[in-house]
Amino acid sequence: MKTFPENFLWGAAMSAHQVEGNNSNNDWWKWEQEGNTEPSGDACNHYNRYKEDFLLAKQLNHNAHRLSIEWSRLEKTEDSWDEKEWAHYKDVVRTLDELGIEPVVSLNHFTIPLWLAQKGGWTNEQSPEYFARFTEKAAIELGDKVRYWITITEPNIVAMLEYLFGIWPPCIKDFNIALIVLKNLLKGHVLAYSAVKSAAAKNPKIKKPIIGISHAVTAFHPCSPFSLSDRFCTYYRSKFHNYAFITSAIKGKVLIPGVQCEKLPAKNTVDFIGLNYYFRQFIQHQKPFLSHPLGEVCSLSHHHTPGGITDMGWEIYPRGIYEVTKSFYKRYKLPIMITENGLATKDDAIRKSFIKDHLEHLLRAINENCNVLGYLHWSLMDNFEWAEGYSKKFGLIKIDRQTQERTILDSARYYASVIATGKP
Helix, strand or coil: CCCCCCCCEEEEECCHHHHCCCCCCEHHHHHHHCCCCCCCCCCCCHHHHHHHHHHHHHHCCCCEEEEECCHHHHCCECCECCHHHHHHHHHHHHHHHHCCCEEEEEEECCCCEHHHHCCCHHHCCCHHHHHHHHHHHHHHHHCCCCCEEEEEECHHHHHHHHHHCCCCCCCCCCHHHHHHHHHHHHHHHHHHHHHHHHHHHHCCCCCCCEEEEEEEEEEEEECCCCCHHHHHHHHHHHHHHHHHHHHHHHHCECCCCCCCCCECCCCCCCCEEEEEEEEEEEEECCCCCCCCCCCEECCHHHCCCCCCECCCCCECCCHHHHHHHHHHHHHHCCCEEEEECCCCCCCHHHHHHHHHHHHHHHHHHHHCCCCEEEEEEECCECCCCHHHCCCCCCCCEEECCCCCCEEECHHHHHHHHHHHHCCC
């Protein structure tokens, strides 16, 4: 097969807090206002300009779009819904539907309402139930237009950056708490999966839901292919980082290393696997294996990186998208969707090459019988890049921060030509 399948989902991805603007009722906004990073402010004003932005996506041949709905807008205080905000998101997915663009809805993309943050966020043992209640409401309100759902975006990154390394709010550095958070996120996913399925079973107007996880994955390589210890550490790091969460959700047991194995409320709670692939990491072993079984990430300066380095300091390694797609499909035999893939760069020629090279490797995986549903580039527009503020440019569409003017880049037009022909 020289071209992508005819029914392939093509598009881009965004998250509410990064593009909508003025999401003032969540934990990230509070952290920004405390001076910890550049404030998100009005972001891309997508909350008010979503119709214009979706028309641009349609102009670029997109037939799918991944978005998130902002929990903190919809449940400003505990157990109290804002029907005006639900009406807003109804119109968002309705607009996509009318344009012939398939909505892929993420129910949680990093931010949580302030009321939940004040209760301890994902450390609270009731957080999975709070999240499931929200997801059930989302299915009821939006399910007539949405069939693809993502419960939680990058749960491994949430646990790592917020509770292990402490560089994102609430800035906790505690390995044991990070494991508790990962367990609660897992329970939250399982309960959300059941809540959405149950709502659909009771309401014939809700489309049959297809539910997955958007999971951050890395192409791990040993620092030295000749070192047995480096190879062992790479294997264990990959198993922990790439596979533990999804394996647990499928088997219905908490199988996260360091967390007591316990039964989950349901198993087989993954209909498709969303892969967020950006880069490769080299893993080395220098400390005692029993106390450091995951090894350490080696500096890229010690390795040949022919693809170059992005403005985030990540290696461009196109073959990695083939490697992770093949490994996940071989392991789970579930449909794959590339829910994020992109780079931060101010050089649009590099972005064009990045898209071409990654899609060629993804097509190779499809030709080797991997069931891939679609590819969603990150991101449709330049946006607020969390702790990095607005300094990193990921967009197919350039955003002028002063005027909010949208400018379609050459890379976006190249991507549109790939969508039209099915051939990178």
